[in-house]
Amino acid sequence: MNSLRNMTFMYKWHMTGQLILSFITALSIILQAYFLVTIVDRVFLKQAVFSDIIWMLVGLLAVLAIRTGSSYANDRIGIRMAANVKATYRRSLLDKFAGNPLMHSMQGQSGRKISTLLDAVDDMDSYFSDYIPQLIRTSIIPLLILGTAFTQHANTGWIMLITAPFIPIVMMIVGMQTKTKAEEQQEKLAAFSGRFLDTLQGLTTLKLFGQANKQNDAIKQSSLNFRDATMQILKVAFTSSFMLELIAMLGIGIVALELAIQLIIYERISFFTAFFLLVLAPEFYTTLKQLGSTFHNGRSSMGAAQKVTDALAESTLPVQWGDKHLTADATPPAIQLQNAGFHYGDDQFVLKGITADIPPYGQMAIAGRSGSGKTTLLHLVAGLLPVENGRMVVNGVPLSHYREKAWFDQLSYISQQPYIFSGTIADNITIGANVRASRADIERAAEQAGIAAMIQSLDDDYDTLVGEAGRGLSGGEQQRLALARAFLKKPSIILFDEPTTGLDLETERILQQSIKQLARHATVITVAHRLHTIKHADNILFLENGELAASGTHRELVDTVSSYRDMVRAQQGGRSE
Numbered sequence: 001m002n003s004l005r006n007m008t009f010m011y012k013w014h015m016t017g018q019l020i021l022s023f024i025t026a027l028s029i030i031l032q033a034y035f036l037v038t039i040v041d042r043v044f045l046k047q048a049v050f051s052d053i054i055w056m057l058v059g060l061l062a063v064l065a066i067r068t069g070s071s072y073a074n075d076r077i078g079i080r081m082a083a084n085v086k087a088t089y090r091r092s093l094l095d096k097f098a099g100n101p102l103m104h105s106m107q108g109q110s111g112r113k114i115s116t117l118l119d120a121v122d123d124m125d126s127y128f129s130d131y132i133p134q135l136i137r138t139s140i141i142p143l144l145i146l147g148t149a150f151t152q153h154a155n156t157g158w159i160m161l162i163t164a165p166f167i168p169i170v171m172m173i174v175g176m177q178t179k180t181k182a183e184e185q186q187e188k189l190a191a192f193s194g195r196f197l198d199t200l201q202g203l204t205t206l207k208l209f210g211q212a213n214k215q216n217d218a219i220k221q222s223s224l225n226f227r228d229a230t231m232q233i234l235k236v237a238f239t240s241s242f243m244l245e246l247i248a249m250l251g252i253g254i255v256a257l258e259l260a261i262q263l264i265i266y267e268r269i270s271f272f273t274a275f276f277l278l279v280l281a282p283e284f285y286t287t288l289k290q291l292g293s294t295f296h297n298g299r300s301s302m303g304a305a306q307k308v309t310d311a312l313a314e315s316t317l318p319v320q321w322g323d324k325h326l327t328a329d330a331t332p333p334a335i336q337l338q339n340a341g342f343h344y345g346d347d348q349f350v351l352k353g354i355t356a357d358i359p360p361y362g363q364m365a366i367a368g369r370s371g372s373g374k375t376t377l378l379h380l381v382a383g384l385l386p387v388e389n390g391r392m393v394v395n396g397v398p399l400s401h402y403r404e405k406a407w408f409d410q411l412s413y414i415s416q417q418p419y420i421f422s423g424t425i426a427d428n429i430t431i432g433a434n435v436r437a438s439r440a441d442i443e444r445a446a447e448q449a450g451i452a453a454m455i456q457s458l459d460d461d462y463d464t465l466v467g468e469a470g471r472g473l474s475g476g477e478q479q480r481l482a483l484a485r486a487f488l489k490k491p492s493i494i495l496f497d498e499p500t501t502g503l504d505l506e507t508e509r510i511l512q513q514s515i516k517q518l519a520r521h522a523t524v525i526t527v528a529h530r531l532h533t534i535k536h537a538d539n540i541l542f543l544e545n546g547e548l549a550a551s552g553t554h555r556e557l558v559d560t561v562s563s564y565r566d567m568v569r570a571q572q573g574g575r576s577e
Ligand SMILES: Nc1ncnc2c1ncn2[C@@H]1O[C@H](COP(=O)(O)OP(=O)(O)OP(=O)(O)O)[C@@H](O)[C@H]1O
Pocket: 103, 106, 107, 344, 345, 348, 349, 368, 369, 370, 371, 372, 373, 374, 375, 376, 377
């Protein structure tokens, strides 16, 4: 896989370190065999006493320590490399998701994304922590052993040279299959995670429609598919281990047989040479065999890497940001939309070049029928979607020139379903604060948003756990919590997606009053569903099928635009103005 290979070459120093360490390991293996064989030769054949071999024993212990140390250091470098690569890929994926958070949260299954971000990136680990260090080791250790074998007894060298290639051949055959199967396994895991999370999130809907059991079967099938894909990989892994073991055993066996014949029958070599080569032969085959096993892991990592690079290659236009500051002074910034457009994807909804002026303290309403593009336009103004073709200008400078944080510091977006994070109510309100907020600030914000009484009625008041970790909140309570965030933040621009569902009169009154209060210091842009909001706006952008059909005050639009009149009449239950 090119991306993994390219990534490896970015770690030149790590690789150089591994090369040097592998060379040291190879020398220690040969010296270890030399000392061991010399000690045995001297003690058993030449009747040497302990004092004769003491320095040999010290040498043996020293090379053993060096061998252990260099192998350990080699592995550490591999682990460090893997950790860096994983961090880089996770950062790239997060940057990709954060570059266009809205589209990424809407497109594709969340479970799949989590599986890619966590499992697939983790599965890339063994390429760097196992495969690359072993590849480097294998390119040095067997060569040095082979060279030594040729200098001692050429026949052993030839046997090693002829049998060794069978190991890479088996590796290649197995590796081809493994990569494809690993890609399949990643795909099955992603599908399983996606389906599982999707089902969990939609469990209530499924139960209401009596589809829970059917979905149960689908999850079961998905998990069986994943199990089968994993078993396939394990099957290949076991077969390859068996084959590698067999070749290594045969190789060592042939070397041993040849050495025995030369030593006992022909007496052409000494005991020292025969024993020395017999100790080195398993080291030679073991290193090759280990490459075989790690090659299998490396190929699995390549399957995972493919998944990650595919996710990174998905074409979603990021929202562009610059490095200009946007100082929060007393006056909200002036906003201009200049032919700003957006489209969700090929053959999907298109918001066509919108041109509008939103002056400081303006009360702008976006109106239109369901599906006309109101929320899309609000997201465009919020900087959550990238402006295509035209541009959005803030205080005379394109939005893309400002820092992302500088812009979002100015905004409060009260959506129809604000996200309630898993934590306490106080934590959830504090999210809104640009600076550290005291408990008194939080309580004041809750008071202004009309939710203080409800919070105080709870057992742990502001410390009550909400979101996934705690109790649920009604739609109206969630919006009031979002309002409290806005009161704490004191934004200069408020984006408000008015609830379409009927709220009780009290909540509706609180929402209207709170927005009015916030609007004293801010520009308010509302996706308006209520006639009351539309009528009180300074300017209305009336959208039809993604196009700005007309703009003006309510009176002007009623007088001049028939489709607007129809919409108003429909909202009034058929009564005309
Ligand atoms: N992520 C998406 N991918 C593709 N199309 C989308 C996506 N989100 C929305 N749309 C489509 O874009 C169009 C405009 O959607 P939008 O939510 O802006 O409409 P709206 O006017 O706010 O509707 P409503 O009043 O019902 O909330 C719709 O046809 C919708 O199906």
